[in-house]
Amino acid sequence: DQQVKQNSPSLSVQEGRISILNCDYTNSMFDYFLWYKKYPAEGPTFLISISSIKDKNEDGRFTVFLNKSAKHLSLHIVPSQPGDSAVYFCAASDSGGGADGLTFGKGTHLIIQP
């Protein structure tokens, strides 16, 4: 049973517009959430994270929103650029003494069109 779900396998967005990637989770013990960007045959690159005590974190063009009651988070990229084309993974961690390591969603392939 998937504990972290990214229900959109792919997303196509025009350059300059906002990209919104969504992620849902089921494990209420998760208290830290991360977004990673991945190019083919490379390791994931950390983008941005958010603790469960916050509902928003912003870093440049990237903003992550967390809705704990809905067990939902989203990554906003604005404006979208061609170099943003990659697979984006949502990941979650239970840092309160539960299983170490990250649980990943299946990823969303973001395609930025010129």
Add this chain to the structure above:
Amino acid sequence: DTEVTQTPKHLVMGMTNKKSLKCEQHMGHRAMYWYKQKAKKPPELMFVYSYEKLSINESVPSRFSPECPNSSLLNLHLHALQPEDSALYLCASSQDRVKAFFGQGTRLTVV
């Protein structure tokens, strides 16, 4: 230095071979991880080392054997693998159990 370095980048091995994957980090992180990623799937946790001791083994077959010689190095010894073990093997490290830095991965093909 914020890098996690993995060698080799690519590895082709036969089912009777013994090989090792290597991972190195010099960020002073106390936790190191091995993940396995198959095509079009998310990375899946295999092993976790915390302060050089194995803390988590996610029911990985014994043909995969991890080793942590010191706080900067992590190895994954491979023996008698199957073709279905072909995947991208990712090493990661972290200090605070949350944000992990990943290496570039080793693309393993078992023939």
